[in-house]
Amino acid sequence: MTPPPHIPLNRPRLIAPGPVEVSPATLLALAQPQMHHRSPEGRAKFLETRGKLSRLLGDAFEAVIVTGSGTAAFEGALVSSVPAGAKVVNASAGKFSERWGEMAARLGYDVTSVQKPWGELLDAGEVAEACKDAFALTITHSETSTGALHDLQAIAAAARAVNPDLLIIVDAVTSYGVAELRAADWNVDIIVSGSQKATATPPGLGFVLFSPQAEARLIKDTPKGFYLDLERELRGQKQANTPQTPAINLVHALDASLDRLLSVPLEVLWAEKKRQNDALIAAGEALGCRSWASRPSPAVAVLVPPEGLGGLQVAAQLASMNQRALPGQAPHEDTVFRISTLGYADRYDALSVAGILEDAFTALGAKFERGAAVAAAWQVISS
């Protein structure tokens, strides 16, 4: 099929679950004349941004900003709070949660995996059972590879019930700022995320937020890392005195992004992002897709295409329309495709994505009633 001739006029969009669309205010902050992280202004901005990261969590956790990806932040959390050789339970059901198990094993921890197949939900009882004699639990709240939002509240409660001292480290990379996450109420200790997700900032920063209890348990001079020694980082960052050079432009950019997210109560933010993602799922369902996850994360719609279509094909078709979505992740590249309005995008952009999906599925020869996906998405948005 010849592509429609108007395609070069399409506005390119990032509709993947990170990196995401970034706001003009954030880009402008990034492109300011080079600031210095040791100047009074640079230090003040650093402290201000740390404070806003805590406000986006909604709890009095202490934030550390790591210059690195979410993986760096997670490694920092692990090596700075779990002593050498300790037992770590890793709950996994997808690519990202599997990575934390690999990381912990590589670093010499005594790792027990509690696994579910990709797309399924973790079982609170199973996880708790494994945690009885563990030092730490590593768990992914929103699994970006499958679209599942695990029931962190229930799992943390069950695990804590059998092991009150358990250190619960949460990969909240794509849930922080998007999904309901009540770290203090749910009694989890460490929250990890990254800049290119809900905070709609270019990649390059990871965040770790420590509860007061977790902070008290931080290891001094961890032998498992120097750059990622977050005990030292947190001590320094509290004084706006980073031991290492931070990506200060990204910090300024992040600060601008946080202002936008904090312009509404967290409950409004969470509801709005959920509404957008529900609209994407509804659009997909109208095209014969189904959500891979039974409890979908509001960060990403991970959709199994109808019989005869593969995730790689759908993502390639979207790319040919200048719309950057993603297929699944290895080894499930072709099982699903993944679309998202996680970043700087509003409910009307979610409606656009429904239209884009309809056009993509039409180009792929899928059978459906024209208008069904747009109507389904709009029904969710406008109800």
Added chain:
Amino acid sequence: MTPPPHIPLNRPRLIAPGPVEVSPATLLALAQPQMHHRSPEGRAKFLETRGKLSRLLGDAFEAVIVTGSGTAAFEGALVSSVPAGAKVVNASAGKFSERWGEMAARLGYDVTSVQKPWGELLDAGEVAEACKDAFALTITHSETSTGALHDLQAIAAAARAVNPDLLIIVDAVTSYGVAELRAADWNVDIIVSGSQKATATPPGLGFVLFSPQAEARLIKDTPKGFYLDLERELRGQKQANTPQTPAINLVHALDASLDRLLSVPLEVLWAEKKRQNDALIAAGEALGCRSWASRPSPAVAVLVPPEGLGGLQVAAQLASMNQRALPGQAPHEDTVFRISTLGYADRYDALSVAGILEDAFTALGAKFERGAAVAAAWQVISS
């Protein structure tokens, strides 16, 4: 009614018929390290951009770039091609066409007005009748105040038939690059536009494009203008040697915008912008509005709201949702509201605007079936 709490999370949009949304590539070009218009690179860029302006017209007209608004460009066209005291017929049916009559009278020309009420179409016979003994005809192709696209082809043919030497000066401010415009075939002489319309560049540049015949008739040393002496400008600009300092950053930005528009054949560009605007009109009709113009310009949907609602109210509601549309223009501020995807916006953005309109009309208490405007717009887009 309390505004919905998610409003601060809406992505602000310019949905007015200029200034318009500007692409990231264009903004980046604008923000380059300060270039110099007398450097070899600055001069090369200037020539390249002039050439692209001609390609966007599709004819071998010579372009002059004026640093100023569309009004400056129009004044330059007039004083540089119409001798003092000559008879000028001004065809008007709205705010902008009225302005050209005022301008010509102020400048001492012998002005005859051929008027139609706002929203109506000019009559080719009437205009031609008045042109019999005129030097020039000034006419607006797309009347941004009423949304009418006048039948320039028919009017020019009728006027030319009774006066072969008539100089036809066209205000194409919002039609150039948007609406079908075949300057050479339609036998018009001078085309005027501005940067903040179809070329999706910040305001600050006007364009005048001269046919070979019009160029030959340019007046040397016009006594009616110095800055706007386009005979001198054209001579200089052909050599990339502007007599006055041009807004060179805007020229670089314009060049980037033109690349996008020229990435498809003109017919594809025109069809795409018409489709978008038809979708906006269809959305409006589903909400009980009607197009003010019977022959709508693809640059802007000028909509008469249903009984009980005014244009000012609709525009204010949209503004409260962070969406910048416009009411009518004085003295018809409240008669209509005006929405547009004229600039850097694609068909999926037009779908977004349909959703935005539905939400605005819901907030204003209008009665309609939820989903109707979105469905109507999508029907136009996807058909």
